[in-house]
Amino acid sequence: MESNNIEKKIVSLQLGRAVKNDFTVARLCNWGFPQVIESSLISDGRPFPTLFWLTCPFLKGEVSRLESKGMISHLEKRIEQDKSFATAFLGAHRETTLLKEKILCEASVSGESRRLLLDRGIGGIRNLKKVKCLHLxxxxxxxxxxxxxxxxxxxxxxxxxxxxxKIICRELLRENE
Structure with missing residues (x-):
């Protein structure tokens, strides 16, 4: 998994900081810019539990608005009260863990790092009934x-x-040429 220089530049501009991890672009927007990246599970030799990152500045802003309206609490209540929703949510944690296992099989990762990456849910969350953040x-x-x-x-x-x-990422590139 290795990102090229232009992808790294765009994602760094989207996030507002240098990206240290290797990654691949998992999804592009209609304008051809990264929306989501799949990050390496190891960064600087240490476990990095968040596999998928929302990088699109537009989507990050829209999702932040939902968070500010209390959507995390609403979804956590739904997980508590709606058994089928909760089962599907736990399934997403399992599906993510299976994908991590597949990725780790292809990499040389110590037992302790492997355990840290696989013993937690999406984004490294410990309580699988909690919603860490909507972006994640x-x-x-x-x-x-x-x-x-x-x-x-x-x-x-x-x-x-x-x-x-107003394509935000195009403007970010122009501003930083």
């Missing part, structure tokens, strides 16, 4: 995991990409 679950869903929290977030978004008159 949307990235997990857009990265290909059948995550009901991520799917719910996606469905709640009124807009899912920048307008053609």
């Amino acid at each position: 679950h949307l990235a997990n869903y857009l990265g290909g995991i059948d995550n009901p929290v991520g799917r719910e977030v996606w469905n709640l978004l009124e807009k899912k990409q920048c307008s053609s008159t």
Whole structure:
């Protein structure tokens, strides 16, 4: 898993900081910029539990608005009260762990690092009935995991990409040339 220089530059601009991990782009927006990356599970020789990252500045802003309206609490209550939703959510944790296991089989990873990466849920969360953040679950869903929290977030978004008159990532690149 190795990202090229232009991908690293764009993702660094999207996140507002240098990206240390290797990654692959898991999903592009309609304008051809990364929306979600799949990050290496090891960074600087240490476990890095978040497999999928939401990098799109537009989506990050939209999801932050949902968080500010209390959507995390709402979804945690739904996990507590809706058995089928909770089962699907636990399934997303399992599916993510299986993907991590597959990735780790191809890498040389110590037993302790492997345990730390596989003994926790999506994004390294310990309590599998909690929603750490909506960005994390949307990235997990857009990265290909059948995550009901991520799917719910996606469905709640009124807009899912920048307008053609203001493509944020294009502007970020122009500003940093």
